[in-house]
Amino acid sequence: xxxxxxxxxxxxxxxxxxxxxxxxxxxxxxxxxxxxxxxxxxxxxxxxxxxxxxxxxxxxxxxxxxxxxxxxxxxxxxxxxxxxxxxxxxxxxxxxxxxxxxxxxxxxxxxxxxxxxxxxxxxxxxxxxxxxxxxxxxxxxxxxxxxxxxxxxxxxxxxxxxxxxxxxxxxxxxxxxxxxxxxxxxxxxxxxxxxxxxxxxxxxxxxxxxxxxxxxxxxxxxxxxxxxxxxxxxxxxxxxxxxxxxxxxxxxxxxxxxxxxxxxxxxxxxxxxxxxxxxxxxxxxxxxxxxxxxxxxxxxxxxxxxxxxxxxxxxxxxxxxxxxxxxxxxxxxxxxxxxxxxxxxxxxxxxxxxxxxxxxxxxxxxxxxxxxxx
Numbered sequence: 311x312x313x314x315x316x317x318x319x320x321x322x323x324x325x326x327x328x329x330x331x332x333x334x335x336x337x338x339x340x341x342x343x344x345x346x347x348x349x350x351x352x353x354x355x356x357x358x359x360x361x362x363x364x365x366x367x368x369x370x371x372x373x374x375x376x377x378x379x380x381x382x383x384x385x386x387x388x389x390x391x392x393x394x395x396x397x398x399x400x401x402x403x404x405x406x407x408x409x410x411x412x413x414x415x416x417x418x419x420x421x422x423x424x425x426x427x428x429x430x431x432x433x434x435x436x437x438x439x440x441x442x443x444x445x446x447x448x449x450x451x452x453x454x455x456x457x458x459x460x461x462x463x464x465x466x467x468x469x470x471x472x473x474x475x476x477x478x479x480x481x482x483x484x485x486x487x488x489x490x491x492x493x494x495x496x497x498x499x500x501x502x503x504x505x506x507x508x509x510x511x512x513x514x515x516x517x518x519x520x521x522x523x524x525x526x527x528x529x530x531x532x533x534x535x536x537x538x539x540x541x542x543x544x545x546x547x548x549x550x551x552x553x554x555x556x557x558x559x560x561x562x563x564x565x566x567x568x569x570x571x572x573x574x575x576x577x578x579x580x581x582x583x584x585x586x587x588x589x590x591x592x593x594x595x596x597x598x599x600x601x602x603x604x605x606x607x608x609x610x611x612x613x614x615x616x617x618x619x620x621x622x623x624x625x626x627x628x629x630x631x632x633x634x635x636x637x638x639x640x641x642x643x644x645x646x647x648x649x650x651x652x653x654x655x656x657x658x659x660x661x662x663x664x665x666x667x668x669x670x671x672x673x674x675x676x677x678x679x680x681x682x683x684x
Contacts, residue, residue, distance in 0.1 A: 346384070349444060349458040350418065350644040351672050352494070353380035356442065356462040358482035359425045360560045361433045369475045371560075372433030373464070373482035375404065376425035379444060381457070382644050383413035388450035391421060396441045397434065404432050410446075437464050437482070442673075460673025467558075467566040481560045486571040488666040489515040490659065491682035493622050493652035495632050497583045506586040510535075510578040510601065512610060513553055514620060514652055517659040518568045523549040524613040525576040529606060535581040535599045544595050545580035549612070567660055576612070584630035602630030614658055621683075622652040637679045653683040 357376040364372035377393050385391075389412070394405040408423035439461050447454040466480040492515065497508035512525070525547045527535050537545050554573040562569060580593070584602040591597045605628045612620035625633040637649040667682050 347446060347455075347457060348382045348642070348644045350380040350382060351458070351641070351675070352643060352645060352647070353378070353420070354444075354458060354460065354673060355379070355554060355556060356460075356484050356673065357425070357556065357559070358462075358464050358484050360480075360482050360558065361430055362479075363430055364433055364435060364478075365431060370435065370478040371469070371480050371482075372435050374424065374428045374430075374433050375440075375442070375462075376422070377408065377442075377444075378420070378422045379458075380418050380420045381413075381446075383417045383419065384415045385410060385413045385419060385446070386448060386451070387412050389446055389448045391423075392445050392447065393423065394443055394445070397436055398439065398441075400436075403434070403440070404428055435478075435480070437466050439463050460675060461670075462673055463670060467562045467569060470561045470563050481558050481562045481569075483558045483569040484556075485663070485666070485670070486515075486556050487517070487663040488670040488672075489571060489573070490517060490654055490662060491651055491664075491667050492671065492677070492680070493620075493650050494647040495622075495624055495650050496647040497632075498577070500582075503587050506584075508583045510581040510583060512576040512622070513573055513647070514549075514576070514612070514622075515571060515573050516614075516619070517571050517662055519570055520552065520555075520572050520574075521614060523574065523576070523619075525549055525578070526611045526613070527578060527581065528609045528611065529604055534604070535578050537580045537593065537595050537598070539595045545593075547576060547578040547580070549574045549576040551575040551577065576610075600630070601626045602628065605630075610652075617656050617658065619654070619656050619658045620652050621655060622650055624648075624650050635679070637677055640679055641675075641677050649677065649680065651681060651683045 355378040358373045359376040361372045361374060362368060364370040375395050389410055391408040391410045392405060393408060395403045397403045406424050406428055408421040411419050413419050441461050443456050444458040445454060445456050463485045464482055465485055466482050469479040469481050471479050494513040496511050498511045499505050500507040526533055536543060552572055553575050556571040558569050581599045585591050585600055591600060605626050607625050610622040611618060627633055632648050634648055638647060669676055671677055
């Protein structure tokens with residue numbers, strides 16, 4: 311079949327467009343190209359699941375791993391996520407599958423595995439560093455790839471039980487102190503207007519049993535985002551949403567510290583990043599605070615039981631976007647959240663390792679470009 315003049319011109323234009331698209335893709339920075347299936351690094355949580363038995367001996371307790379993590383798609387048909395653990399000096403220890411679903415690029419899949427799904431005879435009493443790797447195999451494609459590797463530091467504390475046979479009733483846990491200096495800033499889509507009218511959000515870690523926290527935001531030294539109706543504050547910000555709760559599976563002795571770490575999300579319903587809806591900024595109780603109209607330097611302060619426990623500084627540009635320090639991008643976190651160092655004040659968290667972030671962050675994958683605030 312021969313092409314007419316117009317057909318030849320159209321064919322040439324299509325080929326030229328294809329070439330330009332290839333060149334444009336090649337010119338994109340590495341972080342923006344399709345990297346295939348990836349792990350959301352700040353979603354990975356390793357728990358030491360304590361068992362009330364060790365090789366059929368109920369006088370000694372042991373532990374097995376439990377995993378939670380999120381995967382950025384695509385996850386192709388026939389794929390299976392799984393995790394393996396290795397103990398130093400012993401070698402391969404346990405390998406277990408994780409519930410897997412087929413998802414397209416642009417979607418994510420959260421999975422949890424291990425724990426009670428692992429036979430009790432696999433329990434160990436070892437404490438120290440254990441290595442693990444998250445894999446995805448696909449026997450239809452003949453592939454098996456490692457998606458994330460890390461090291462979890464396991465320790466133990468005595469249980470709250472009493473009696474003559476409880477000397478070896480140890481409660482096991484994974485040390486998560488490395489999380490505390492690392493915080494996150496982001497925008498949340500409005501329930502109706504989506505990202506055309508997003509709300510401001512933060513996430514931060516605390517250690518110990520949860521109690522309410524009171525967040526406050528300052529711009530040029532002045533608190534912002536406050537709305538009142540008949541003399542009382544409305545749309546008050548809060549940190550009540552627990553994104554991650556990392557607790558021991560058994561209660562420890564009262565003389566032991568609380569081995570509890572929680573990542574809480576702080577929401578500011580009266581503060582919006584920008585208003586791209588075309589509508590006026592008319593909240594139920596008055597205009598909301600718009601970040602794009604107030605660029606510059608900000609400081610987040612967190613009170614707990616009336617005491618200042620956290621302080622975090624960040625900046626916003628003229629479009630309302632939180633200025634990206636590049637840490638999350640450089641470390642390929644797999645999320646659109648911006649990582650910010652947060653200052654830990656007071657003694658509300660109890661004793662904790664202030665240098666763990668240097669080596670232990672994200673299970674032995676410390677952040678390039680990150681420095682904790684003293």
